[in-house]
Amino acid sequence: MQWEFEMSMMGELSFFLGLQVKQSKDGIFLNQNKYCKEILKKFEMENCKEASTPMSTNYYMDGDLAGTLVDQTKYRVWIGSLLYLTVSRSSIMFAVCLCAQYQSSSNESHFKASKRMLKYLKGTTSIALWHPSHSPMHLVGYFDSYFVGCKLDRKITGGTCHLLGSSLISWHSKKQACVVLSTAEAEYIVVGSCCAQTFWIKQQLEDFRLKVSKVHLLCDNTSAINLTKNHIQHSITKHIEIRHHFIGDHVSNGD
Incomplete structure (x- = not known):
């Protein structure tokens, strides 16, 4: 990359925009453990109960026009934080994208579904992606x-x-x-x-x-x-x- 850009070596990469990188001769670990704990603290979910899955397999989500509306700004911040977490957590990708469809008219049912994802993350903060070198x-x-x-x-x-x-x-x-x-x-x-x-x-x-x-x-x-x-x-x-x-x-x- 130095052939194309003016840059200098600052040592081995270990942290970049909330993404933690641990390198060894056998491979590389990528996770967002610190970022995950930060959003749990931000949304006051540090002491919540844990969930085994990000969303129930038989859960049905729709517009729920009869439901009670929630704070749209808070919900969008909530979903935006979870979307960035999908950089290393593929297991929540489907659930987050499903909840993201209702950012303009979110209500309690959508908010409850997004809270379950944080309960799932509470018990899986240490999960990482492993890229073996061989x-x-x-x-x-x-x-x-x-x-x-x-x-x-x-x-x-x-x-x-x-x-x-x-x-x-x-x-x-x-x-x-x-x-x-x-x-x-x-x-x-x-x-x-x-x-x-x-x-x-x-x-x-x-x-x-x-x-x-x-x-x-x-x-x-x-x-x-x-x-x-x-x-x-x-x-x-x-x-x-x-x-x-x-x-x-x-x-x-x-x-």
């Missing part, structure tokens, strides 16, 4: 979809993550901008999003002179896999826009 340079992508997860507009939510060897390096959760008619379509649309993220990561690795050839994207839906190989003879493809078919080209090209 991990093989194999890029693998995982993805899944939450079919008609939103009860208001019936749109799907897709989630992806990427591992470089055994190191988790990228993850996201996003509600798609379209409504689908089957789980196959839902998975197929999300695999396109995963593919786009994969090519962005490949480009980043090439900037570091690391060449990644064929990437494995892992899917649990047989119909979606078949669509990537041949989307001409499947009747369900008539509901899918052209922009979602680019994954088929990269499968045929061996990418």
